[in-house]
């Protein structure tokens with residue numbers, strides 16, 4: 001197999017997507033490895049997941065910086081300590097500036113818990129998405145993996161999967177069903193990119 005893709009995974013919370021990426025990377029033939037986990041939230045459970053897997057992590061708390069530029073400069077400083085090929089946003093709840101994104105052309109991807117372009121954009125994240133899907137009476141939801149561009153949730157799609165919205169769904173039950181599919185979707189999307197590029 002050719003060279004593995006070096007990943008930096010950005011998280012803010014539970015990190016269940018991070019876990020599925022870590023698990024996939026354990027397979028010898030999976031074409032990527034997690035080199036660094038970046039969290040803006042010191043309390044993120046994903047940091048425990050990284051530690052358990054012996055993956056270096058860094059907390060860059062946005063609250064400690066005066067400007068988004070300063071926050072992102074601190075992230076960049078960490079990223080440039082080693083070769084990173086792909087940044088995977090996995091429940092990272094900060095919007096990245098155009099400035100930062102332009103430093104990583106086609107090298108930042110994100111997972112979003114809906115069938116984009118539906119239920120995307122600013123304010124649509126995490127459970128808010130599932131609540132909005134249920135409130136709108138949708139019968140299908142899903143997850144989307146896409147490239148990150150400055151327009152929130154508008155970048156080119158890499159992969160998408162549908163899941164049914166059931167009559168008695170709460171945002172929690174729908175969220176669980178979406179996440180179960182999202183985990184596999186994300187792992188497969190990273191693999192697809194790795195195979196294309198290495």
Ligand code: GAR
Nearest residue numbers: 014015016017091111112113125126
């Ligand atoms: C995931 O469902 C992800 O799609 C969503 O947050 C959840 C994080 O879960 N991301 C967004 O809504 C970004 N707009 P996790 O921390 O368990 O991976």
